[in-house]
Amino acid sequence: MAETAASGPGMPQLDITTFPNQIFWLVVTMVVLYFIMSRVALPRIAAVIADRRSTITSDIAAAEEFKLKAQEAEDTYNQALADARAEAHRIIEAAKADMQAEIDVQIAKADAEIAAQTAESERRIREIRDNAMSMVSEVSNDVTKDILAAFDMKADGRSVTAAVSARLKGGA
């Protein structure tokens, strides 16, 4: 059993003789680790994370600004588009009005021409009719005179003309 005493208990965890050593080195380790962590590592990482957060925030703000700018540009574009549309509309309207006026003038001109031609035609028709009329009365007078002469009736020209014209008027 001498061996038992020399090698201590079976569980090294319960070997009290090593406790001071472990506790001493544990305290040293924890103090060192605490100072490394709290003085170097943690402030550095906290700074990096804060940095990133502020970068992201500012990036988001910049993006917001760009979005506003884009919005503005779009508005300007839409405005220009609307202006151009209005302008085009106006030009179309003006052209339409011009054309309408031109058309009106042309129509009036044509109408006037037509009217003039109609009047001319009517005048000539009337002339022809008048001629025909006068020729009809002349012929009628002559025919009447000839018929009267044939029947050996004397008639003066004036009364024959009056009678024929009265007859013609009544028939007409």
Added chain:
Amino acid sequence: MKLPRKMRVRKKGTRPVADENGGLVIKPMDQFEVKALFGGDVSWYTPTNVTLWMALTVLAATALMVIGARKRAVVPSRGQSMAEMTYSFIYKMVEDVAGHDAVRFFPHIFTLFMFVLFANLLGLIPFAFTTTSHIAVTAVLALTVFFTVTALGFILHGTKFLKLFWVDSAPLALRPVLALIEMISYFVRPVSHSIRLAGAMMAGHAVAKVFAGFAAALGAAFFLPILAVTALYALELLVAVIQAYVFTILTCVYLKDALHPSH
């Protein structure tokens, strides 16, 4: 027939050996032995394997948190994002569990977490020494937490801190009984806090060692225990991280009790 007792205390080797009767001797506890690095006796200041592995723990934690994050890039590298994830994970845990005013203890809790995490993880390296498998180490950590938290409670709230044990919502007759139970559970805290960590570490390593011993003893069927050890190792990796997490979150829970004793 006094053999079994003798074979346990025979001169310690790392390989399991068959004793004279053909029995198998596996020494799963040898890996926890504290040895002086340069020989000689272990006095309180001797550099031992405890010193070595604690120093490696500090180095590993520093490598992750200082060297990993040294570039301070806005778009982090892999190392830096790991450091930042660890940071925000613990920060969020402290804030969520212990409340916003516990953030001033964040560096302390973070140190605790880094130490336990890396001690556990480094202990998984074959032939490594697991500092957190020793009751002495975890008990010092747990007692430090316990006394700090208790002192903090009394400093911040004076005698009102004792309301933690006096459950106002319970019927009056039950309150003394509950106070006794609460008191006992309060004082058991450092015990369970420390033994949980040390026990989990010790258990995993001892079981792995036992299975490894089987591999040496089984001869042709050596691959069976090796498969078991592989599966066990994955589990141990999980346990190492979870135990560090649990140790830290329990510290946060205790801290919450000190900061807000009336719940």
Added chain:
Amino acid sequence: MEGDLVQMGAYIGAGLACIGMGGAGIGVGHVAGNYLSGALRNPSAAAGQTAFLFIGIAFAEALGIFSFLVALLLMFAV
């Protein structure tokens, strides 16, 4: 002879202590199972409760570790 009896008692005790681990297993299973059923009912609230899941598992597991410790003490320290 007396040492052998102590030895035998210690080993039997260590084996008996391991029964406690089954209890711890039941406990951990309860915690995780109830967490899972709760998480499936209300998945949006699950993420906020993982901390309590691990605390619960840790408390349940601690008892199993205590029984393992008792076994180890019986094996190596008595």
